[in-house]
Amino acid sequence: MTKNRNAILWGACPQNLSGSDFAAKDAAYGPLTIRRSYEPAAAGMPTSWAACNAGVDVGKRASCWSGKPSITAMAGRSLDAQTLRFLRSIPKSHVAFVSIWHEGDGKIRNGAFRLATYTAALKRFCQLVRQVQSEGWTHLYTIQILTTWSGTSPKAGSTYADTWPGGGLVDVLGVDGYSHVGSGPTLWGPAVRFARSKNIPWAVPEIGYGRTGTRNVNWMKDQVAYLTTTAAGGEHTRCAFACWFDTTGPISTPTPGKVPAWTAAAKTASRNYHSDHTDFVL
Template sequence: MAKNRNAILWGTCPRNLSGSDFAEKDASYGPLTIRRSYQPAAAGMPASWRQSTGGVDVGKRASCWSAKPSITAMAGGNLDGQTLRFLRSIPKSHIAFVSIWHEGDGKIRHGAFRLATYTAALKRFFGLVRQVQSEGWTNLHTIQILTTWSGTSPRAGSTYADTWPGSGLVDVLGVDGYSHLGSGTTLWGPAVEFARSKDIPWAVPEIGYGRTGTRSVTWLKDQVAYLTTTPGGGAHTRCAFACWFDTVGPISTPTPGNVSGWIAAAKDASQTYYSDDNDFVL
């Protein structure tokens, strides 16, 4: 089967972490080929992929998944065995982008943890993923998930360069972006340039309208145009995937939510750029 480096997977981060509302979203603005999910901090590192919030995706769509295990325990190597068991439980045929502590740049700015702790934990986790990849998990990918905020308003100690865990560890740079921070090159450009500097593709685990700023459907259409025509580094020819953030967030509005114009634009993107996730390759 020929693999497609020109594919962009369109997906969503629905309200229910169990994925029970994914079918409703898929019917509304699909076909959707990836789901964004994450473990609550209290859950730590799951015992297996099947028991994680990403487990329901197997055989149906690709996954972009992240967890919040103890960051100090991960950094110190105390979760190595548990993490390896978890990673090896992911079916080899399943496309999964995995990470820990998504939007770590924002959490560093807000004082949730220190930069050194974050980079040490990320390096440890990605190193374990690399070990499992070498054992035959070719559809398993590491993704560092940051915010466009660090590109549009960089601050020393939490920039893309500051939070980089080291060469050879990150397969994809993921950035979450919202309308109140900009559009097109202004919003995504710094992350794209950083991905190019590291020769890796880029992706968008969360995209949507902010609680403030533009609510015009033109913004949504402009982002689709940018994502589908703008490559990062590596061999992939456009943004690797994008997931609408269709849930309530502290700074965001459910997108496309129940707004008919937004739904129509999201559905058009899914249909126009549809690619079977089984054909996807970075």
């Protein structure tokens, strides 16, 4: 396989977590080479990759997936066997970035769980992924997904450094960022610097316009320019992937949604930086 460490995968997180609306997004502003998906907490740890919300990606695109299993059970290691079965069910040829409890920093801030519980659970999950990677899953990567807010407005107990699960466990640092928080180096810089300090690449599982603040198309173009020219640590030469958050969220506006100028900007990025997801490596 050609090793393409210069690739940036462009994708989307569509409204339907099962992916039924992804084809329409791909047609509108593709080619898209990765999809962001996640499980609701009620789903726990899926029985298999085929049964989870990322199962439909196999053979079509890469996946950025996160689950919400019982965080106390994961921290206490009672989910080890179930998690290993799930990870081993991922096809070895499939490029997949996997995590649990995305944006854990925000959940610590709002009291959903304690820092110690989060770090213990993420550490155990990453250790289990490391075990499966050693068994031949070379396209499987761990990703810790946090918010840009914790970089731009750090708060003791939920900073990037506080939530770090330990060395040698995270393959790529993912940060979700929105226009009302900033732009370019102001928005992404703290995460890039932290990833660089850990010698790992960075990625953007969610990117889009906030419900407040400017929504000029130039913001999208500026982010594309920054992501495609900025490396963190490790061997990857730019942001590893970015997924437009094309869904209605509590703080966000569907991006690019159906705004013609936004759709055109997303399509330009997908076409100008297109690479085959099967050639992707960190």
